[in-house]
Amino acid sequence: MSEGAKYSPGLDGVVAGETAVACVDQGQLLYRGYPIEELAERSTFEEVAYLLLFGDLPNVGQLAGIRQRLDDYRVLPSAVIDTIRRIPSDVAMMDVLKTGVSMTGHFDPTVKADTNDALRDRALWLTAQISGIIAARYRLLNGKEPREPKEGLSHAAQFLYQSQGVEPDAISTRLLDLTLVLYAEHEFNASTFTARVICSTLSDLVSAVVGAIGALKGPLHGGANEEAMEMLRQFKTADEARAWIADALANKKKVMGFGHRVYKNGDHRAKILEQELRKLAASKGQNVWMEIYDAIKGPMVNDKKIFPNVDYPCGLTYFLMGMPLDLYTPLFVASRVTGWSAHFIEQRVNNRIYRPLSIYTGHPLRKVVPIQNRG
Numbered sequence: 463m464s465e466g467a468k469y470s471p472g473l474d475g476v477v478a479g480e481t482a483v484a485c486v487d488q489g490q491l492l493y494r495g496y497p498i499e500e501l502a503e504r505s506t507f508e509e510v511a512y513l514l515l516f517g518d519l520p521n522v523g524q525l526a527g528i529r530q531r532l533d534d535y536r537v538l539p540s541a542v543i544d545t546i547r548r549i550p551s552d553v554a555m556m557d558v559l560k561t562g563v564s565m566t567g568h569f570d571p572t573v574k575a576d577t578n579d580a581l582r583d584r585a586l587w588l589t590a591q592i593s594g595i596i597a598a599r600y601r602l603l604n605g606k607e608p609r610e611p612k613e614g615l616s617h618a619a620q621f622l623y624q625s626q627g628v629e630p631d632a633i634s635t636r637l638l639d640l641t642l643v644l645y646a647e648h649e650f651n652a653s654t655f656t657a658r659v660i661c662s663t664l665s666d667l668v669s670a671v672v673g674a675i676g677a678l679k680g681p682l683h684g685g686a687n688e689e690a691m692e693m694l695r696q697f698k699t700a701d702e703a704r705a706w707i708a709d710a711l712a713n714k715k716k717v718m719g720f721g722h723r724v725y726k727n728g729d730h731r732a733k734i735l736e737q738e739l740r741k742l743a744a745s746k747g748q749n750v751w752m753e754i755y756d757a758i759k760g761p762m763v764n765d766k767k768i769f770p771n772v773d774y775p776c777g778l779t780y781f782l783m784g785m786p787l788d789l790y791t792p793l794f795v796a797s798r799v800t801g802w803s804a805h806f807i808e809q810r811v812n813n814r815i816y817r818p819l820s821i822y823t824g825h826p827l828r829k830v831v832p833i834q835n836r837g
């Protein structure tokens with residue numbers, strides 16, 4: 463490490479670049495200047511995708527254009543479906559998705575250029591393909607053939623239609639859409655940073671997205687929504703949850719779906735989603751799940767001062783919507799691909815290769831002994 467360089471494990475507190483895509487300003491998440499609360503209330507995922515990729519919210523015509531583009535790009539190449547079909551059924555959905563995206567990358571129908579417009583179009587193609595890959599794998603695992611997309615559905619409705627085979631109800635569509643809005647972007651998180659590092663070598667968008675999927679799948683990042691639900695579903699009552707959390711805290715266990723590097727006083731996205739989750743649980747007569755949810759949350763917030771992040775309510779929301787756990791982190795990808803792509807475009811415009819330093823902790827200088835003289 464060179465003289466004067468400062469070491470911060472996990473790059474904690476280190477400014478690693480500039481971005482105009484999103485920021486957390488005094489605890490408030492803004493996508494291109496718009497508060498996440500307002501976007502969650504007043505816009506759809508497609509509007510947010512447009513905002514992230516183009517820099518501003520779309521007007522009616524621009525929104526129709528982006529929806530049409532997504533529809534144009536939904537059909538999966540048959541080679542991609544064949545590949546997904548051949549992957550053993552016990553392989554995790556995130557790993558299938560990684561392979562599916564890499565495979566579809568060989569059939570990229572977009573204009574072969576790296577202009578911002580071409581990259582935006584490629585981002586929309588990837589957004590459409592990713593949702594189709596998840597839905598196709600889900601159906602194949604359930605012994606059903608992938609379903610052809612249906613023109614004119616929203617991105618959220620399309621996913622539900624292609625995975626479940628029937629047109630979804632308005633509540634499920636709105637809730638999925640809300641989670642997609644909340645998951646779309648979060649400045650220099652681990653997967654976005656991965657995408658930017660890959661971009662910084664002048665590699666391509668598909669490679670950056672595949673790398674970012676690998677980073678997102680870990681339980682400390684996107685994988686937390688599945689892990690949080692895995693934890694909750696072991697309890698039948700709030701008392702069981704209370705006993706478990708007391709033991710977890712006494713033994714300093716990490717509780718998935720809580721804590722955040724950036725939000726130390728609570729994640730706004732979690733608050734927004736939790737409100738909707740409470741309504742969903744009530745409408746389904748599933749209040750016992752909220753009692754379990756609160757039994758874990760109470761001691762985390764009151765005793766540890768560690769707040770839920772968006773993955774905590776998201777896991778239970780998807781669960782109450784009837785979705786299998788294996789889909790939760792892939793759905794995060796189905797949304798975050800837009801944020802990754804916006805960062806990729808930004809990185810490319812003003813690029814400098816990422817090449818940090820390290821502190822060497824290995825053996826001091828030594829000589830290579832000829833092999834016959836080694837013990």
Ligand code: COA
Nearest residue numbers: 681682683686715716717718719720721722723768771773
């Ligand atoms: N459960 C229990 N304790 C937690 C915790 C959690 N979810 N998150 C943080 N803590 C504790 C740590 O153990 C540490 O305690 P210590 O100082 O006594 O050692 C302290 O809070 C600081 O945590 P740290 O891990 O240093 O924070 P970080 O900024 O490096 O990590 C996360 C942030 C998100 C990786 C971390 O909170 C975590 O692992 N959360 C669970 C996974 C998760 O939900 N990820 C999704 C993020 S959106």
